[in-house]
Amino acid sequence: MSASADNAQRLLVIDDDRKLCRLISDYLGPLGYNVTAVHTGPEGAEQASLSDWAAVILDVMLPGMDGFEVLKAIRKKSDVPVLMLTGRGEEADRIVGLEIGADDYLPKTFSTRELLARLRAVTRRNARKEENTDAPLPEILAGPLRLNPNTRTVILDDRPLVLTPVEYDILYALVRAKGRIKTREALLEDVRDRNFDVFDRSIDVHVSALRRKLGDDAKAPRFIRTVRAAGYIFLDPDSRA
16 A cells, blocks of 8 residues: 555656656655656756655656756755666766766666665665754864864855865765774665675765865875775874874
C-alpha cells in the first residue's frame, strides 16, 4: 500500500524519458515517496525552486537546458539533495556533476534497489542536518576557519563560504580530525551513509572543489594535504612553527 500523502517524501524527477519516470514513480510510490516528474530542463529548474522537495533526481541529457545547467540553477537557490543520472555512463559527466554540486550519481542502467539505497542515503544525511538538538553544538575553530555545526555555515577570514552539503560534510569531518589522516573510505562513510567502491573518485572531486573554495593549493596546501595512498589530512594551524 502506498504511503499516505501526509507522510510521503516529495521527490522531483527531471527526465525526458517518460517510461523511466513512470518506473521510478511506480517503484518508489509504495515505499513512501510522492513523485512528480517533469520532462524539460527549464521546467525542471522552475519546479525545483517552487516547492520543498526531499530530493531531486536529475538527468544529464535534457531538452531545452541540460542537466548541468539545471543543477547550477538549483544550487543558486537551494541545497536540496540532487541525484544525477548519467545515460552514457561517462566518468566526465559524473565528475562535472559532482563539481557543480550534485550529491550523488547513478548510471541510467541502475537497479531499482540501488536507486532506493542512494536516495535514502542523500535524504537521510539531509534530514540529519535539519534535526533540532536541545543543546547547540559549539563552533569549531581552525585558524582562520570557523564552522558552525548548528547552521552548517563556514566562515573563512570573516568571509562566508558557499559549500554544497557534501563539501560541508567533508570539511567538517576533516577539521574534526585535524592533524590526523582521514582515509577516503572513512570520509565516504562519514558523508554518504553507504558503501562505495574503493576506486570511486567522487571523494577526490569533492575535495578538489572544496580546495578551490578555500583558495587552497594542493601543491602547497594551507588547509588540506593529500597523503599519497592514504587519504587527506587537515593541517592543524596551531601546531605549525
